[in-house]
Amino acid sequence: MNDCKYYRPNTISEALAILSGEGPDARPLGGGTDLLVRMRAGHLQPKVLVDIGRIGLNTIHPAGDAVVLGATCTMAQIQRDAAVVQHLPSLVQAAARLGAAQIQHMATVGGNVCNASPAADTACALVALEARVMLRSVGGVRSLPIGEFLRGPGDTALKPGELLEAFSIPLAAHDPITHQSFNKVGGRNALVCSLAAVAGVTRIADGVVMECRLALAAVGPTCLRPKRAEALITGETLTEELCRTAAAAAAAETHPIDDHRATGEYRRRLVAALVREHLLEAMQS
């Protein structure tokens, strides 16, 4: 690791100039909780590290009907930000379940998303929240829905020289009965890669589901939205029976693999249980 070139720019323009100058051999370094582990394991050998910890991307601020979450915000920061706690409880729950205290003080939301693990906890919450990613390069800025940004395991729409700058997270109409949740199942409570995780944002008015957005993690090549299940309940009045039917439909839309952590069949059952739990909570909220 010591033969790798290291830069620690002080501004985003400096960071972008280095990334563009060094080309594809350069990797942004956020919290390091994934990158350094993979480098030590020999899975990744970047020639250049660009430490983006001090270029001012660690801010959270409101912008109209959205919250703009900087890419280097840590899991700990997300959990204590008043606006996030108030409007984005599912993101707070995801941040609180990612790793233990030490990791939560290091790991960044941008890193969690850019690593593009199908099991990424905050990516799952951000997919259900329909966040947009804001990507910056020396050439300018573009933004994409997070669902388009995440393309597959370890694969994103990030182009060489581009940096994920922030997420723009739309706030739901200020409807007191929007229910948000994130829940996951792993081998133990802390520091565990999810066997399956589900984030949900369900808005109910006068007993009718106006909108339901579900995101399922670790059960496909990338975090996925079960569109059939969502459509099944939109416009309907939730009942225990409907929650169960929708949960089964969501599970049927997954493509889980068997691996050393769990079988695909078990993951599918977990997804059904987690979706059902979210919908039952929404029904009772």
Added chain:
Amino acid sequence: MSAHDKIMTITVNGVTHTTRAAPTTRLLDFLREELGLTGAKEGCGGGECGACTVLVDGNPICSCLMVLGSAAEREVTTIEGLGDGAGGLDPVQRAFVEEGAVQCGYCTPGLVMSARALVDSGRELNDHVVRTALAGNICRCTGYKKVVDAVLKVAATGPHKEQP
């Protein structure tokens, strides 16, 4: 800092050091090998066991996953920085001793630093809060019960109170 800057400063336990070590040196290796502070231990080297926990700007982090460049110009506190500097123990250390919360001791510096950060956070502590805050520190002797008792004891007697 460009790739060509060779000199960094880092404050460890209140002392500012100037170093020419490679910025990609792990903070853990810098502490142990350059400064001789061998309290923080390497367990897994992958951020899962907590034996290397130190505080950076007051927050517990895994020093095996932080490069020196990221820690530069910040305040690092290791187990050696606790206590009164004259051999007197920090209240967290004292509680660990009194409750018998140490077995082989390998995980202890990391556990004490996580506990110290928790106590400093000012949160109201109960069994669940303590267990969650210490979930990133694995004890292979599995002596968790007494560790939790020790942290709760600090909370009950006051984190900063010097005891005779």
